[in-house]
Amino acid sequence: xTGVSQDPRHKITKRGQNVTFRCDPISEHNRLYxxxxxxGQGPEFLTYFQNEAQLEKSRLLSDRFSAERPKGSxxxxxxxxxxxxxxxxxxxxxSLLPAGSQETQYFGPGTRLLVL
Amino acid sequence: AQSxxxxxxxxxxxxxxxLTVKCTYSVSGNPxxxxxxxxxxxxxxxxxxxxxxDNLVKGSYGFEAEFNKSQTxxxxxxxxxxxxxxxxxxxxxxxENYGQNFVFGPGTRLSVLx
Numbered sequence: 001x002t003g004v005s006q007d008p009r010h011k012i013t014k015r016g017q018n019v020t021f022r023c024d025p026i027s028e029h030n031r032l033y034x035x036x037x038x039x040g041q042g043p044e045f046l047t048y049f050q051n052e053a054q055l056e057k058s059r060l061l062s063d064r065f066s067a068e069r070p071k072g073s074x075x076x077x078x079x080x081x082x083x084x085x086x087x088x089x090x091x092x093x094x095s096l097l098p099a100g101s102q103e104t105q106y107f108g109p110g111t112r113l114l115v116l
Numbered sequence: 117a118q119s120x121x122x123x124x125x126x127x128x129x130x131x132x133x134x135l136t137v138k139c140t141y142s143v144s145g146n147p148x149x150x151x152x153x154x155x156x157x158x159x160x161x162x163x164x165x166x167x168x169x170d171n172l173v174k175g176s177y178g179f180e181a182e183f184n185k186s187q188t189x190x191x192x193x194x195x196x197x198x199x200x201x202x203x204x205x206x207x208x209x210x211x212e213n214y215g216q217n218f219v220f221g222p223g224t225r226l227s228v229l230x
Contacts, residue, residue: 004159033216042120042206042220043160056215091159105218107152107159 002026004108006092012114013082020078021111025094032075033105034067035091036060043091049075050097082115089113118143118211120221128227129197137192137224139181139207143214149190150208151181154223160206166190177201197228 005024013019025032031050035043046065047057051072061067064082069075079086089110095103119142129135141147148167152160164175171183181192190207207221 031216033218035220040222042208042222045217045219048216056217058217093160104150104162104165106162109157109159 004092004094004106006090006108006111008111009109010112010114012116014116015084016081018078018080019082019113020076021090021092021113023075023077023092023094023108025073025075025092026096026106027073029094029096029106030072031095031097031103031105032069033093033095034075034077035093037089037091037110038087046077079113082113084115087113087115118147118209118214118217118219120207120209120219122205122207122221122224124224125222126225126227128229131199131228131230132196135194135197135201135226135228137205137207137226139190139192139221140188141190141207141209142188143209143211145211145213147190148210148212149181149183150210150218151175151179151190151192152206152208152220154204154206156203163192163205197226199228199230202226202228 007022033048034046037043049069064080067077091110092108093105095105097103121140150165151163166173166183174180204223
């Protein structure tokens with residue numbers, strides 16, 4: 001399968017613990033996005049990378065959240081000192097930016113986080 | 117800032133009938149508009165997009181959408197619904213003036229009844 005993959009698919013943690021999620025984009029894609037989706041809502045943009053550079057961050061991304069894409073391939077999203085309000089589905093998407101066009105994002109299956 | 121509204125939480129339609137899932141948007145610049153579908157336990161799948169050009173956009177699985185600038189709408193349509201079309205549908209917009217911040221609507225659950 002050559003789509004976007006995310007690991008783990010599910011994570012249960014206790015409040016105050018740190019968690020890290022991984023996203024592997026489609027191999028030639030240069031852009032990578034992170035979203036958060038809660039029940040009954042659409043995905044909310046968190047941040048995006050072009051290659052290894054983090055170019056944009058949402059106000060939703062508090063200082064407990066950090067994302068990296070060190071080699072311009074896979075990305076990690078870490079949440080420190082988790083809170084119950086962090087419980088959500090975390091989605092990753094990737095896209096290829098061709099010249100002169102608006103790229104399409106392709107989504108992974110998501111990581112469902114439950115903070116107890 | 118940009119925003120998206122999907123005025124219907126739920127749309128029910130009989131198999132074989134035409135379906136419409138509504139989306140309206142608000143942007144300050146030119147909009148880039150998208151429709152995605154989400155099946156249970158699966159990621160969002162791209163259906164179609166409007167960037168520029170023809171107002172009627174054709175996409176995957178027989179879906180199409182019409183961009184209406186005066187009504188700021190981008191409704192999703194299909195001439196004949198299938199039971200397998202039952203899923204959660206999301207409209208999304210990106211304002212050309214606001215970087216890569218895609219904004220998704222809250223979603224509309226489509227149920228196609230046999």
